[in-house]
Amino acid sequence: MxxxxxxxxxxxxxxxxxxxxxxxxxxxxxxxxxxxxxxxxxxxxxxxxxxxxxxxxxxxxxxxxxxxxxxxxxxxxxxxxxxxxxxxxxxxxxxxxxxxxxxxxxxxxxxxxxxxxxxxxxxxxxxxxxxxxxxxxLGKLRAISVDIDDNSAWVQAGATIGEVYYRIFQKSKTHGFPAGLCTSLGIGGHITGGAYGTMMRKFGLGADNVLDARIVDAQGRILDRQSMGEDLFWAIRGGGGASFGIILSWKIKLVPVPSIVTVFTVPKTLEQGATKILYKWQQVADKLDEDLFIRVIIQNADAAQKGEKTVQTAYNAQFLGTASRLLEVMNQSFPELGLTQKDCTEMSWIQSVMYIAGYPSKTPPEVLLEGKSLFKNYFKAKSDFVREPIPEDGLEGLWKRLMEGDSPLMIWNPYGGMMSKISESEIPFPHRKGVIFKIQYVTLWQDADKDTAAKHIDWIRKLYNYMATYASTFPREAYVNYRDLDLGVNKDGNTSFIQASVWGSKYFKNNFNRLVRIKNKVDPGNMFRHEQSIPPLALTGKRRGKRMIH
Structure with missing residues (x-):
């Protein structure tokens, strides 16, 4: 001003x-x-x-x-x-x-x-x-300063990840950042949960590539990495948003990307052998070349016979390299998909970001500066991590349940590569070694009708229950950035450690205990709280601090 x-x-x-x-x-x-x-x-x-x-x-x-x-x-x-x-x-x-x-x-x-x-x-x-x-x-705090010589950038919390990608692209065509697929994500909260994206098998999560941060703590102080200390710096990179303070900005580490990136989307319906192909994908997804990320988008589709439904699996990929090298990798590791040269499109890294995000082809990258979401709907979502391939009969049962749903969506994201090389305790995000892929479940509807909402939510909960046989166990893991209140909630700031451990262990596994200790140290009065915020140990019954207005 x-x-x-x-x-x-x-x-x-x-x-x-x-x-x-x-x-x-x-x-x-x-x-x-x-x-x-x-x-x-x-x-x-x-x-x-x-x-x-x-x-x-x-x-x-x-x-x-x-x-x-x-x-x-x-x-x-x-x-x-x-x-x-x-x-x-x-x-x-x-x-x-x-x-x-x-x-x-x-x-x-x-x-x-x-x-x-x-x-x-x-x-x-x-x-x-x-x-x-x-x-x-924080929408007006969105400054981005890119330093190519230092391979870093300072990014304010209100900037979207798409804006970050674009500002990096403006300075260099061979630098990027390994974070979200949805370009309208606010980077302030995105990194607090981990921030996975198409380059995580090569470079890890966005939270794995943070060098420094600025945060306002419960006392109203602005702290950087040095002044906040390594415990708090550890907690805010993957420990879930809004539990420890207000993120002002992140200093992120830029990563190298090639001048040519290749993408493809190959659909396979049940009639085209989707079950056997997906079973094979599960066996190789985490073992493929680290430059290759192939996610599977699963939803209902119209069958060849009029009036009938089927399930379509779409293999949506980004490869950090040329189409010719990609075909070599696929022919050696995953020939079952039948990828051909005509399926592949070579482009720049920033164009591949937009392709994965769902922008129409030839959309100028400047659209990323608008920060607009391509998605706004009524929905309920859940998540799982899978450590053993789901057998074909399990997939058949899944298809049956999907076709009973109305507008269901599942996205399977591959792990392995760098994700399996980083310790579960390096940052609070623990879903690392042994994870083959992560599942995101979504059910969508179009209006505010309560009966419609109840129907969709009941359906996704039943699907989630069916998948318990095939998901990780002890705990059944979940991704904190796919927040799910079905897992448990705090009660007006009074939730005990034991109550919070029910959902906390799913998001953070053994890291939850350390998060609670840090919370107890930096915010014992529970200033920063919400339905699934990390509780301090002191709050086993009565919340400390100033009484709230009622």
Whole structure:
């Protein structure tokens, strides 16, 4: 903001009380108190004055719904019955985030942090906890500084992963970053869960390639890697979002990519031998050349016979190299797919990012700067990790259940390569050696009808129960970035270690214990909490700290 835009304190005082007077005409008493006190506190604790009109949106604003829904992916979490925030605050500079933490404690209100809004259960913009809350939306903190000579970049939390990819591409055609396939992901939250992508078999996760970070802790301090210490730095790279502080920015390590990348998508239906091909894929997926990532997208399709349904498996791949070398790899390791030269398309790395993300061909890469999602729907999702190939009769049972569903989707992502070489305890993300592939289950629907939602959710839970025989056990592992509240929830911040271990062990395995110890050290009062946040050991019954407003 230019100095000429700064408002003198006397003008600010008049403006503040005028804003509150207008706001109070239609606000309930609690909201008045929250909005007045929070707004006043923010400006008292900020380096730069924050105009109400540009940084705060209350339920009384005409734009409230559009702002709340702007980055939300799951429409199921925006139902009228779902609790909405008292206020949405959009910080303009880092000190505003510090002030938000200080003021949330002073006012006595819970905060939710949103960088991209992709949380599958909407925990970055809704709350089931019995407390009023505000959203701290980091969408305006999206600066990206790429240093090719240092093979690194500083990226603010509100930037999307697509913006990061594009800014790297602007500086170099032979550098990249191994993170998400969906380009509208907010990088702030994405890396806190691990951040897998098409290059993870070559370079590991996005969280494996973080060099430094800036975070606002529970005391409102801005810390970097040195000042936060290695324990907290370990926890925020894969330990799940919004448990330890508010991420301001990441320093990421860039990785080399070739000038030519090859992609393909090969569909196979049941009538084309999909069952045997998928069984073979399971045997080789984690053992293929590390430059090759082949995921399988599984969904219902129309059969050749009119009125009949079938299951289609689509092999969607990125290869860090030329088509000729890819064909050599495939002919040697996975000839069953029948890949041919005409199936392969050579392109640049940035074009392959867009191909995998689902953009139409010839879409200019500049579209990545828009940060828009190609996906927004009502959905419920779950996840699994598989360590032994699912036999053909198990696949046959799966096909039967998929064809009973309405708009089901499964995505199988291969592991192996670098993923199996990194220790399970290197960062909190533990799903490493021995994992063949990860499953994402999704069921989608088109409207807010409660019966429709119940039908879809019941179906996916039954499918998940069927797959228990074939998934990892003790624990049955799950991916924290595919948040699933079916696994268990905190109860208004009072969940005990034992209760939280039920879902915590699924996401983090033995790393959950260390996460709890770190939480107990850096946020014993549980300032940063949500339905599946890491609980401090102290909270076995009664939450410490300032009483919440009710």
């Amino acid at each position: 230019e100095p000429s835009n700064l408002v003198p304190f006397s003008s600010f005082t008049v403006f503040f009380y005028l804003s509150i007077a207008l706001l109070s005409l239609s606000s309930i008493a609690v909201s008045q108190t929250v909005q007045e006190n929070f707004f006043q506190c923010i400006n008292q604790n900020s380096e730069l004055y924050v105009p109400f009109s540009s940084a705060f949106v209350s339920p009384n604003n005409d734009s409230f719904s559009s702002v709340l829904q702007s980055t939300a992916q799951n429409l199921r979490c925006l139902e009228p019955s779902v609790a909405k925030p008292q206020l949405i605050f959009t910080p303009l500079i880092e000190s505003h985030v510090q002030a938000a933490v200080i003021c949330a404690k002073e006012v006595g209100i819970q905060i939710r942090m949103r960088s991209g809004g992709h949380d599958y259960e909407g925990l970055s913009y809704i709350s089931d906890l019995d407390s009023p809350f505000i959203i701290v939306d």
